[in-house]
Amino acid sequence: MPLSHRYLSKLDVLDRCLPGIEIIEYLETVMTKENSKDSVSSASEKSYKGLSTLCVHAGEARQKPGNAITDAIFCTSTYTFADTQEAIDFVAEKRPREEYSRYGNPSEKVAESKLAALEGGQSALLFSSGMAAVAALLQAKLAAGDEIILVDECYHRTRQFCREHLGKFGVVTKLVPAGDYDILESAITPQTKILFTESPTNPHLSVLDLDRLVEIAHKHDVETVVDATLATPYNVRPLEYGVDYVMHSATKYLSGHNDVLSGVIISSTDKLEPVRKLRGVTGAVCAPNNIYLLQRGLKTFELRMQRHNENGMAVAEFLSRHPRVEKVLYPGLPSHPYHDVAKKTMCGFGGLVTFYIKDVDWRKTADVVDAVSIPRIGPSLGGVESIIEQPIVMSYHDFTIEQRRAVGIADNMIRLSCGIENPQDLVDDLDHALKETQ
Numbered sequence: 001m002p003l004s005h006r007y008l009s010k011l012d013v014l015d016r017c018l019p020g021i022e023i024i025e026y027l028e029t030v031m032t033k034e035n036s037k038d039s040v041s042s043a044s045e046k047s048y049k050g051l052s053t054l055c056v057h058a059g060e061a062r063q064k065p066g067n068a069i070t071d072a073i074f075c076t077s078t079y080t081f082a083d084t085q086e087a088i089d090f091v092a093e094k095r096p097r098e099e100y101s102r103y104g105n106p107s108e109k110v111a112e113s114k115l116a117a118l119e120g121g122q123s124a125l126l127f128s129s130g131m132a133a134v135a136a137l138l139q140a141k142l143a144a145g146d147e148i149i150l151v152d153e154c155y156h157r158t159r160q161f162c163r164e165h166l167g168k169f170g171v172v173t174k175l176v177p178a179g180d181y182d183i184l185e186s187a188i189t190p191q192t193k194i195l196f197t198e199s200p201t202n203p204h205l206s207v208l209d210l211d212r213l214v215e216i217a218h219k220h221d222v223e224t225v226v227d228a229t230l231a232t233p234y235n236v237r238p239l240e241y242g243v244d245y246v247m248h249s250a251t252k253y254l255s256g257h258n259d260v261l262s263g264v265i266i267s268s269t270d271k272l273e274p275v276r277k278l279r280g281v282t283g284a285v286c287a288p289n290n291i292y293l294l295q296r297g298l299k300t301f302e303l304r305m306q307r308h309n310e311n312g313m314a315v316a317e318f319l320s321r322h323p324r325v326e327k328v329l330y331p332g333l334p335s336h337p338y339h340d341v342a343k344k345t346m347c348g349f350g351g352l353v354t355f356y357i358k359d360v361d362w363r364k365t366a367d368v369v370d371a372v373s374i375p376r377i378g379p380s381l382g383g384v385e386s387i388i389e390q391p392i393v394m395s396y397h398d399f400t401i402e403q404r405r406a407v408g409i410a411d412n413m414i415r416l417s418c419g420i421e422n423p424q425d426l427v428d429d430l431d432h433a434l435k436e437t438q
């Protein structure tokens, strides 16, 4: 029996966790008997088998420049031709190669192939940031008179980009509440071109039912975009549900080390073609050194995600039992409003935990933030270092009380991005902070 078949026959959740066919072939070429046995016996019941092999090897040539084991970085703005004939052949598309770095870089292609493999997609496009990816995708796909429907818990800069910037060019943005599929469907008109959501959302961690989202979109011939930054391809792979485009702020879990900005969109090559062309015009490309950091981060992606998931769960369970905590939002807890959808669709629940301190104002809540000693205070998430923030102080500081209420940002709310530290150390640190500030 071929290796991949033995390997796949062990899967409990075949339909959700099957890698794409190219990936199966790929696995067959890169995996030895021994390491296949190891990963089958050690993997959790629900997981994308073989992911770490892809993290390490996918997209990379076996033999590289200088015979190095790692990929080279090409710090170049342009590429040269040996003679005029080579240039003529290139423009006549006889010879695929690089020309100018706004259109492509060899490292970019390696990272894109790796990211496409991790999502089970055909192609990926890399950008200088997550927001550059959002902007390029929506600008390439929408025109004056079109409508886009956004789930209202989407990243505030995505909402701002759609309303303020796309609005100037005649694109209409409609916001619908997360998890209400009737309102979502009734918002669709013949002008609607795109349904855009995150899953899980931030900081409420609402999990979308991607089967329902795609069913509604297909019925009305609308394309779907999922910003899966918080989910990551370790926990959910939206393309397997029929979602058209998956995007990530690769700044977060994919790079994973709080040291670089980057963004990516994964889809079919055809659907991405206009976006690729626009990127070549506007130039929000990821710099070679940043691609190197992303590539390096991706090598340990599966290992990091296992610990992020473990830490998120440990911290959420601890906080949910703590007398000073009013409530905890974490999709892995049975108390979470979207726990059933999360259980059905996710392989793990991520490192982000949102919680509310009982009976205190914003200042006493800030005292808890100030009393922890492991998580650093700051925006962002998904890196090896834990980061804590109070949304009213950080991401929503410029909102009025009414605006904050409308988007469900409470004064006593804290968002913790669990890094990869020891789970007991994180729990002990929070325990100490909650006691000390009582």
Ligand SMILES: *Cc1c(COP(=O)(O)O)cnc(C)c1O
Pocket (backbone or CB within 6 Å): 129, 130, 131, 132, 155, 198, 202, 227, 229, 230, 248, 249, 250, 251, 252, 261, 262, 263
């Ligand atoms: C951070 C983030 C973005 C923006 O990404 P940048 O890399 O900071 O531009 C978009 N969506 C989500 C869900 C994010 O967390």
